[in-house]
Amino acid sequence: MWQNGSYVAFKSDQSSRTSADMIELWQSWIDRYPIVLIEDALAENDWDGWAALTRSLGERIELVGDDIFCTNPSILQQAIEQKVGNSILVKTESNWYCV
DSSP, rough: OOOOTTHHHHHHHOOBBBBBHHHHHHHHHHHOOOEEEEEEEEEOHHHHHHHHHHHHTTTTTTESSSTTTTOHHHHHHHHHHHHHHEEEOOTTTTTOOOO
């Protein structure tokens, strides 16, 4: 859970982690396992973390934004400009429209 700028309440040890810690964790899993896609790798409000994640791992895997983009064209445009994520999950049952 994203709370006060960090990720808290890990089941394994109840510690908190920064965005950089989470990126390092994802990196270690990607190095170890054949992961090709991660959806909602970071919290929807962690835009700086998402940008850092995309810089770090965006050339290796698909970083799919669902919660962060909310299938919202204006939010998606902002994400494109800030290089946040490299894929989007489009839910056709949502109020998606193309302009």
